[in-house]
Amino acid sequence: MKAKKLSIGYTSRKKNTFIANDINFALSKGELGAIVGINGIGKSTLLRTLGRVQPKLSGSVFIDNKPIESLKSDDLATLVSVVLTEPIASKNLTVFQLVSLGRHPYTNWIGTLSAEDQSKILKAIKILELEPLQNTKCYELSDGQLQKVMIAKALAQDTEIILLDEPTTHLDLYHKVHILKLLQRIAHDTKKVVLYTTHEIDLAIQLCDKIFIMNSDTNNFGAPCELIESKSFEDLFPKDTITFNPKTGSFKINK
Amino acid sequence: MQRSNTYLFPFLLLSLVLLLCFVLNLSLGSVTIPFNKTLTSILGGEIENESWHYIIWNYRIPKALTAILVGSGLSLSGLLMQTLFRNPLAGPFVLGISSGASLGAALLIMGSTLFSHWLVFEVINDVSLAIASSIGSFLVLLAVITVASRIKDTMALLIIGLMFGSITAALVSVLSYFTDADKLQQYIFWAFGSVGNLSGVQLALLSVFILIGIILSVISVKSLNALLLGENYARSLGVHLKKTRFIIIIATGLLAGAVTAFAGPIAFIGLAVPHLTRQIFNTTDHKILVPAVLVYGAILLLLCDLIAQLPSSSYVLPLNAITSVVGAPVVIWLLVRKKKMIF
Numbered sequence: 001m002k003a004k005k006l007s008i009g010y011t012s013r014k015k016n017t018f019i020a021n022d023i024n025f026a027l028s029k030g031e032l033g034a035i036v037g038i039n040g041i042g043k044s045t046l047l048r049t050l051g052r053v054q055p056k057l058s059g060s061v062f063i064d065n066k067p068i069e070s071l072k073s074d075d076l077a078t079l080v081s082v083v084l085t086e087p088i089a090s091k092n093l094t095v096f097q098l099v100s101l102g103r104h105p106y107t108n109w110i111g112t113l114s115a116e117d118q119s120k121i122l123k124a125i126k127i128l129e130l131e132p133l134q135n136t137k138c139y140e141l142s143d144g145q146l147q148k149v150m151i152a153k154a155l156a157q158d159t160e161i162i163l164l165d166e167p168t169t170h171l172d173l174y175h176k177v178h179i180l181k182l183l184q185r186i187a188h189d190t191k192k193v194v195l196y197t198t199h200e201i202d203l204a205i206q207l208c209d210k211i212f213i214m215n216s217d218t219n220n221f222g223a224p225c226e227l228i229e230s231k232s233f234e235d236l237f238p239k240d241t242i243t244f245n246p247k248t249g250s251f252k253i254n255k
Numbered sequence: 256m257q258r259s260n261t262y263l264f265p266f267l268l269l270s271l272v273l274l275l276c277f278v279l280n281l282s283l284g285s286v287t288i289p290f291n292k293t294l295t296s297i298l299g300g301e302i303e304n305e306s307w308h309y310i311i312w313n314y315r316i317p318k319a320l321t322a323i324l325v326g327s328g329l330s331l332s333g334l335l336m337q338t339l340f341r342n343p344l345a346g347p348f349v350l351g352i353s354s355g356a357s358l359g360a361a362l363l364i365m366g367s368t369l370f371s372h373w374l375v376f377e378v379i380n381d382v383s384l385a386i387a388s389s390i391g392s393f394l395v396l397l398a399v400i401t402v403a404s405r406i407k408d409t410m411a412l413l414i415i416g417l418m419f420g421s422i423t424a425a426l427v428s429v430l431s432y433f434t435d436a437d438k439l440q441q442y443i444f445w446a447f448g449s450v451g452n453l454s455g456v457q458l459a460l461l462s463v464f465i466l467i468g469i470i471l472s473v474i475s476v477k478s479l480n481a482l483l484l485g486e487n488y489a490r491s492l493g494v495h496l497k498k499t500r501f502i503i504i505i506a507t508g509l510l511a512g513a514v515t516a517f518a519g520p521i522a523f524i525g526l527a528v529p530h531l532t533r534q535i536f537n538t539t540d541h542k543i544l545v546p547a548v549l550v551y552g553a554i555l556l557l558l559c560d561l562i563a564q565l566p567s568s569s570y571v572l573p574l575n576a577i578t579s580v581v582g583a584p585v586v587i588w589l590l591v592r593k594k595k596m597i598f
């Protein structure tokens with residue numbers, strides 16, 4: 001997955017509102033990537049643009065060296081899966097039904113699940129350790145459990161690229177690490193591209209192969225250690241409140 | 256598979272109830288025909304009372320068939336709307352389709368006194384009434400579709416539908432203010448709703464519209480299931496949103512528009528039946544829900560019609576009033592007792 005001189009933002013009838021410009025990065029198969037940046041900088045917008053949930057304003061996004069706009073939506077659904085922050089419309093779905101919707105691009109005209117579909121759904125449920133909840137309705141789940149179900153849905157969709165918008169928001173530290181390590185394993189073992197947005201920069205530094213730092217004037221992309229060396233994390237927050245410690249790879253509050 | 260088996264029993268049960276309601280609807284009315292005689296008659300046997308035979312075949316069977324079509328059509332369009340608008344309170348009426356039909360009917364009945372000098376046809380009968388209300392509902396539907404293509408937000412579309420409803424209701428009250436008592440009464444009788452008095456041609460037309468609506472719904476089943484996650488997720492799963500929305504809106508328009516044209520505005524069935532069905536089937540899968548609401552809607556309307564006929568009396572109550580009396584408490588019960596109204 002590649003982005004070249006990409007501009008993101010919102011379009012209305014009169015004008016385009018640019019949120020971020022000149023976004024360049026490339027992730028290859030088997031890499032876990034994170035998008036970090038302060039609130040409102042456009043992390044979610046970038047992620048949604050990469051998944052073609054919303055249109056890009058200019059520049060290009062390539063998947064397998066094909067421009068994203070040239071892909072048909074059926075084909076795109078077999079290449080990219082997304083986990084968004086927006087709540088799902090119907091909480092009356094059971095966990096199994098929700099995960100099985102991930103097989104939507106592969107099923108026949110009325111959505112019958114084949115044996116292969118069934119096994120992929122059950123595998124995704126197993127990986128996320130959701131077996132005991134299979135027949136639970138989504139309105140009975142905690143936010144963290146629901147997050148795991150959505151990740152299971154993305155896994156069941158079996159795409160080369162998985163995009164996740166703040167997948168660890170509702171989780172405690174243990175489960176955050178658990179999910180991130182799982183995403184890392186998925187990326188490394190199954191040779192998928194996994195890209196997520198996050199505010200937990202210290203965790204991202206420890207686990208990710210590549211990090212994209214969104215900053216209002218400059219965007220930096222690279223491996224965590226390269227970014228630490230180039231002092232890219234240091235301008236992320238106002239220096240009088242928070243400073244970055246390059247030795248530990250973490251942020252400290254100024255007393 | 257185990258999954259389909261769990262739904263087999265409720266389906267069998269519902270079908271049996273539907274059959275029972277159908278025969279009951281045939282046997283009860285201003286003239287009570289014994290249950291066994293009704294059965295004999297519809298199974299092709301001879302019964303001694305010629306007038307019973309005549310009533311069943313020429314009056315009650317068309318009426319019961321209409322009730323089935325009306326109940327199924329309204330319920331299905333309600334289900335489609337609730338999924339499309341991601342709103343448990345959506346029904347065919349929030350799109351303003353029935354208000355459009357009312358406006359068409361009102362213009363024909365009451366407008367004829369105002370505009371009689373340039374109105375070409377003065378004949379007000381069931382056919383012209385059906386045509387006028389169909390035109391009215393489809394004009395509103397077209398307006399809603401035009402707006403829908405410009406607006407991405409379905410909640411906004413829902414509110415626009417309600418506003419169209421308000422505008423048409425206002426026009427109807429202006430018309431009623433200027434019209435004479437006779438015409439006003441005629442309009443009010445249409446607005447009462449009725450499944451009786453449909454000719455063979457009308458019944459055939461209604462069946463065709465409902466059938467097209469059902470076919471469009473069935474081909475949308477997969478997309479409807481994906482829409483349960485919301486539009487952005489549905490798009491990421493490969494659903495063609497514009498096409499799907501268009502098909503679903505057309506299906507709703509056909510179902511609700513045709514029903515309102517032929518049977519008058521019938522309230523609450525479209526809203527309540529999908530919720531009642533979810534109580535029995537406890538699923539969100541449209542593969543199960545689409546056939547289930549068809550059967551359930553038919554049963555409920557046969558029962559409502561049965562009550563409206565006030566068996567063994569010569570009075571007939573307005574069908575619209577009965578469906579409201581049955582439907583509104585259902586909605587309140589769902590909200591109060593179940594503390595949830597999810598779809």
